[in-house]
Amino acid sequence: MALAPILAKSYIEQRETGYWVVGTRISLDSIVYAFLDGESPESIAQNFPLLSLEQVYGAIAFYLANRKLIDAYLEAGEAEFQQLQQDCKEKNPLLYEKLKAAQAQKHNAV
Template identity: 75%
Template sequence: MTASPTVAKRYIEQRDKGFWIEGTRVSLDSVVYAFLNGESPESIAQNFPLLSLEQIYGAIAFYLANRKLIDVYLKEGEKEFEKLQQSLGEKNPSLYEKLKAALMQKQSKT
């Protein structure tokens, strides 16, 4: 008797208005941004040791199959992040400037 083929697996789940790698606390955003920045699945696996290579390929396949939806989702997340940055800048300008300077310093090293 031969082994039966594997039935399609779910690699992504939607929770709390976000997309996550199934059964983990790793967001789909993390994998997609790394992929869009040119990282290979193997490199992403090194940066996220909790994920298997299969999960990473599954996440990338999900993104590619649902690109329009996920791109809109990512843009909405970026807008929300910008709002939070602006709010922090208004509430605590000195902390905001320190964080901004640290980020610029980090970016200049790469």
């Protein structure tokens, strides 16, 4: 009895406005940013113990095959984050300064 190979397997699914590893709550963004920061697939898999190495490679392959689309999606997300950050700064400058100080303290501790 010969086994038939899997010709195509989906590793990424789109839910609402985001991309996720199939069957998980792990975003494609997380994997792509780690990959773009120079992490190896093996390192990424270690940092996300719920993912198999196959899933990490599948996510990276999806990104590479759809690079223009995903880069535009990531840029839109970054722009939205910047806008939210600016809104927070304008609505509650004291809270914003406390958050920035806490972030700087955390960064200096590392």
